[in-house]
Amino acid sequence: MADARKYFALPSPFAMRRGGSLVGAQIAYETWGTLSAARDNAILILTGLSPGAHAAANADDPSPGWWEEMLGPNKHIDTNRWFVICVNSLGSCKGSTGPLSVDPQTGKVYKLGFPDLTLEDVGNAAFEVVRGLGIERLACLLGNSMGGMSALGYLLQHPGSARTHISISTAPQAQPFAIAIRSLQREAIRLDPNWNLGEYDDEHYPEAGMSIARKLGVITYRSAMEWVGRFARIRLDHEARGDDDPFGAEFAVESYLVGHAKKFVRSFDPNSYLYLSRASDWFDIAEYAPAGANANDRIAAALARIDVERALVIGVTTDILFPLSQQEEIADGLSAAGVDVDFVALDSPQGHDAFLVDIVRFGAAIAGFLARI
Numbered sequence: 001m002a003d004a005r006k007y008f009a010l011p012s013p014f015a016m017r018r019g020g021s022l023v024g025a026q027i028a029y030e031t032w033g034t035l036s037a038a039r040d041n042a043i044l045i046l047t048g049l050s051p052g053a054h055a056a057a058n059a060d061d062p063s064p065g066w067w068e069e070m071l072g073p074n075k076h077i078d079t080n081r082w083f084v085i086c087v088n089s090l091g092s093c094k095g096s097t098g099p100l101s102v103d104p105q106t107g108k109v110y111k112l113g114f115p116d117l118t119l120e121d122v123g124n125a126a127f128e129v130v131r132g133l134g135i136e137r138l139a140c141l142l143g144n145s146m147g148g149m150s151a152l153g154y155l156l157q158h159p160g161s162a163r164t165h166i167s168i169s170t171a172p173q174a175q176p177f178a179i180a181i182r183s184l185q186r187e188a189i190r191l192d193p194n195w196n197l198g199e200y201d202d203e204h205y206p207e208a209g210m211s212i213a214r215k216l217g218v219i220t221y222r223s224a225m226e227w228v229g230r231f232a233r234i235r236l237d238h239e240a241r242g243d244d245d246p247f248g249a250e251f252a253v254e255s256y257l258v259g260h261a262k263k264f265v266r267s268f269d270p271n272s273y274l275y276l277s278r279a280s281d282w283f284d285i286a287e288y289a290p291a292g293a294n295a296n297d298r299i300a301a302a303l304a305r306i307d308v309e310r311a312l313v314i315g316v317t318t319d320i321l322f323p324l325s326q327q328e329e330i331a332d333g334l335s336a337a338g339v340d341v342d343f344v345a346l347d348s349p350q351g352h353d354a355f356l357v358d359i360v361r362f363g364a365a366i367a368g369f370l371a372r373i
Helices: 120-130 146-157 176-191 207-223 222-230 250-263 270-282 296-303 323-334 351-357 359-373
Strands: 005-008 027-031 042-046 083-087 136-146 162-168 310-316 340-345
Touching: 005 120, 027 120, 027 296, 042 120, 042 146, 083 120, 120 146, 120 270, 136 146, 146 162, 146 270, 162 323, 162 359, 176 207, 176 270, 207 250, 207 270, 207 351, 296 323, 310 323, 310 351, 310 359, 323 340, 340 359, 351 359
Parallel strands: 042 083, 042 136, 136 162, 162 310, 310 340
Antiparallel strands: 005 027, 027 083
């Protein structure tokens, strides 16, 4: 199968927000559609923690992408009209430079020698890709989950760089519940003896730690309503349970989590997971509030600095990881700053992951917004 990824060389050195820099770094990205002669029809997608740049099938890679039903000709994000770019986050392991990459200055894999990573760095790297493609101003910057925070960082650091913004199931700052969950995920990886302070290899891979981290994540990505509806208290049959572990999986929901973990653990670099997870916890838009802003209004004061004409903010009532109140906070802050904001609260039962699976409702909101810009 052909690799549809393209690679953009970041300016070298590429300065990192918390210190240090990267030499010879690159960002992997994919595109769909055709850039207009005026270069005014570009949409940039910033992703959650684990997806790569392959959001949908294209001529170079016909395999389904992680947002296959959303993006493409005559779909909700219609590539007959829009030129769409999706980047793999800086710090990831799916083509962009991250802890799994070789440091050209030492000839060795970065591992924990990779500089401290922030979501502002992720946004800055994406901005360089857009600028490198000759696009002065995006028609729309779209970010979901972690990518929504990266998008806010992008917009704050580069005022006027996007005409409109779509914010999906994200947050203006990490809240205690999300921090607690991600902290446990990181601890599970770090306590796995095979992690070995980041010095693992294929034969000594922290599989148990990554498995627990993924299971914790999946639990928070869906809602209690969906867990009950899909699994109730269904038990596994005798053969599925096995007799080798007296405390092994007994219920269908446990087997589901095991299956998800098995698909994930070898597909993502543990150190990249740690770096991106911590970057999500560090993100706080209040840091961009003007000096002297009231402590209770710092998020709104920071959002007031974002320069876009229109915005669509979508949240889900059953999302426990990025609760609806945080989407309301983003919408209210942008609206108070004079942005024309559409706020959509969906009651999808799928929780945080709804934007990946409830394509009908999310797609209708996104397509409707794009039709008016």
